[in-house]
Amino acid sequence: MIIDSHCHAWSLWPYLPSVPDPENHGSIEQLIHQMDTNGVDRATIVCAQIFQNFDNNDYVANALSRYPDRLEQFVDVDSMWSDTYHTPGAANRLEQAAKRWPMKAFTHYVAGEDDGSWFNSPVGIDFLGTAEQLGLIASISIAPHHQNELRKAIERHPNLNFLF
Secondary structure, X not given: OOEEEEEOOOOOOOOOOOOOOOOOOOOHHHHHHHHHHOOOOEEEEEOOOOOOOOOHHHHHHHHHHHOOOOEEEEEEOOOOOOXXXXXXXXXXXXXXXXXXXXXXXXXXXOOOOOOOHHHHOHXXXXXXXXXXXXXXXXXXXXXXXXXXXXXXXHHHOOOOEEEO
8 A cells, every 4th residue: 555644735825936726726636647547555634724724634535535545634733833832721722623623733833043942841841742642643843053952842642643
């Protein structure tokens, strides 16, 4: 079995330069077509609620209902583009996300200007502790300078699986 471990899908292509068909270029249907063309059995979709795709978690969850044997969802929770980025209540938002969407994992994109210390703050510790209790995988998008802080968090949460 071949699994693509990091895909994206959007209802509207978010990147520049623009493409002739932004509604289809990054769609679930395009992803399934590319998977079929290239012999990929399953794919993990890492959600990113960026630009006009603030409903990306819902968009991907809907696709999972249509392609349950082909797709997995990593839900975007409190990433750097969100209004709730590194604010109190992150653990509760993660818990609510786990109830709302069919997720095995979550993704969290860290801002480049961030120093990574949030993961070792009371809010970050609670957030990762909740992920650990829920049995989720933590897919964290970081820069090299975030690694020292994240390694401390990894030691604190030995039963939480991390992907970088």
